[in-house]
Amino acid sequence: SQTIHQWPATLVQPVGSPLSLECTVEGTSNPNLYWYRQAAGRGLQLLFYSVGIGQISSEVPQNLSASRPQDRQFILSSKKLLLSDSGFYLCAWEEGPDEKLFFGSGTQLSVL
């Protein structure tokens, strides 16, 4: 069966430090992959999505970037974190258009 792994679960980083969050999917091939962010008490904001290796679409201009070095690996990065980057980061995957979306357990990021 398919599973999605996202780590770490919680992270506390100082302003100006780099960030790397990793997400991997098992049991499927060529999934569509997503990164979302949820600020405290707010809705889900789509950050990036990818339909294949090296194919990344950015939804919101910001100091974050994403990469997909392998078919089932999606990485969210930042060179210098801002206070406003704090939030709950969620990775998700789907097998194709109109398919169900499956979410990871999320990373709670606090930038201090």
Place this chain on the structure above:
Amino acid sequence: DAKTTQPNSMESNEEEPVHLPCNHSTISGTDYIHWYRQLPSQGPEYVIHGLTSNVNNRMASLAIAEDRKSSTLILHRATLRDAAVYYCILRDGDDKIIFGKGTRLHILP
């Protein structure tokens, strides 16, 4: 932008049915209607989806208006564990998934 409109919050008593509405007046003929819910401190989980006909599964039922401009998620017998934010989303093939603000459902014991 999200293409659906939902009430910000709703309340229901435990063990009673809950009807969560969603308006999608600009829906196209090929848009599927998806529902997800998000429990506290967790990622969203899939609930149900449909195109034109009403749908039932073990979690809920989805009633779709004849003109498809609105739909209703029905929880037949709400429990405290159903307290969550419920999202109604339109999906059309290659479209990326945009979540709106959803409806926060409170269940009263």
